[in-house]
Amino acid sequence: MTAAAAAAHITEPSDEPDIGKLGMWVFLASEVLFFGGLFVAYLYGRTHWPQGFAAASRHTDVVLGTANTAILLTSSAVVALAVACAQEEHQRRRTSRLLALTAALGLAFIAIKGVEWHAEWRDGLVPGPAFALAVPGAQQFFALYFVMTGLHAVHMIVGVATLGILARGRPRASRVEVAALYWHFVDLVWIFLYPLLYLVERHG
Amino acid sequence: MAELRRIAITWAALIALMLASLGSAYLKLGPWNLVGGLAIAAVKAALVAWWYMRLRDAGPLIRLVAGVGLGTWLILVVLSGVDYGTRAVTPAAVQRPQQLLPVQAASQPR
Numbered sequence: 001m002t003a004a005a006a007a008a009h010i011t012e013p014s015d016e017p018d019i020g021k022l023g024m025w026v027f028l029a030s031e032v033l034f035f036g037g038l039f040v041a042y043l044y045g046r047t048h049w050p051q052g053f054a055a056a057s058r059h060t061d062v063v064l065g066t067a068n069t070a071i072l073l074t075s076s077a078v079v080a081l082a083v084a085c086a087q088e089e090h091q092r093r094r095t096s097r098l099l100a101l102t103a104a105l106g107l108a109f110i111a112i113k114g115v116e117w118h119a120e121w122r123d124g125l126v127p128g129p130a131f132a133l134a135v136p137g138a139q140q141f142f143a144l145y146f147v148m149t150g151l152h153a154v155h156m157i158v159g160v161a162t163l164g165i166l167a168r169g170r171p172r173a174s175r176v177e178v179a180a181l182y183w184h185f186v187d188l189v190w191i192f193l194y195p196l197l198y199l200v201e202r203h204g
Numbered sequence: 205m206a207e208l209r210r211i212a213i214t215w216a217a218l219i220a221l222m223l224a225s226l227g228s229a230y231l232k233l234g235p236w237n238l239v240g241g242l243a244i245a246a247v248k249a250a251l252v253a254w255w256y257m258r259l260r261d262a263g264p265l266i267r268l269v270a271g272v273g274l275g276t277w278l279i280l281v282v283l284s285g286v287d288y289g290t291r292a293v294t295p296a297a298v299q300r301p302q303q304l305l306p307v308q309a310a311s312q313p314r
Contacts, residue, residue: 029273
């Protein structure tokens with residue numbers, strides 16, 4: 001690397017938009033540990049009560065879970081498009097529309113999740129004295145299920161609100177990029193929740 | 205537009221991997237169901253981080269922060285595993301005997 005190239009490389013990350021990006025990455029690193037503790041709790045339960053976790057997982061709605069996974073993966077692609085459009089001044093309206101579409105996909109996800117929660121509540125799958133499954137560990141599974149999907153949904157609501165506010169104004173490229181990072185992270189968490197909550201020994 | 209193509213290809217790969225994950229859950233693979241599911245999830249997460257979160261274009265500082273998040277978590281997983289992997293389930297003083305019956309039944313060696 002020539003000296004000029006090296007200098008260009010060093011000055012690049014200190015640009016103003018990168019400060020926001022760096023801040024978001026630091027926040028996301030702390031979020032990894034926030035959700036990470038729950039994933040450890042899950043692995044403990046799954047290794048100690050494998051039958052209970054498998055029996056409980058078969059009571060989750062795999063069709064709605066898969067549909068929601070597809071919605072969230074698609075929303076990530078849409079927000080990535082918004083980031084690409086935000087780089088160009090004349091694409092501003094399109095950027096706004098793509099952000100609004102991402103928020104709408106997020107709302108669809110939350111609505112589907114609500115339908116699932118309602119069905120699970122009706123079927124006695126909420127941990128407590130009236131819990132429907134007798135297999136040991138099944139209740140632990142559903143306790144983790146509701147805490148993890150609940151926390152994830154709270155993150156979704158924050159993301160939908162952020163993208164909605166950005167879509168209404170004249171979105172600046174740097175802000176769109178930072179909001180998109182957050183949205184992708186919420187998608188990342190769900191990518192791991194999907195096999196762990198919905199796909200435990202479906203063949204059984 | 206090269207960017208558009210990249211986003212579309214990544215999306216198609218993510219959906220294909222999701223379907224692979226779904227399909228693998230219906231095969232009888234024993235512990236490999238979990239390993240396979242997590243491996244596919246890890247590939248999907250890497251695709252999102254690399255292409256959508258632009259770790260590919262990120263400078264060393266951002267890559268370092270991302271790596272520290274993941275690395276710290278992995279260290280905590282291993283340290284927790286040392287405890288959880290080796291201890292028997294010990295009841296807390298506040299737990300009544302009938303409360304513990306299902307847990308004890310499940311932890312009997314088969």
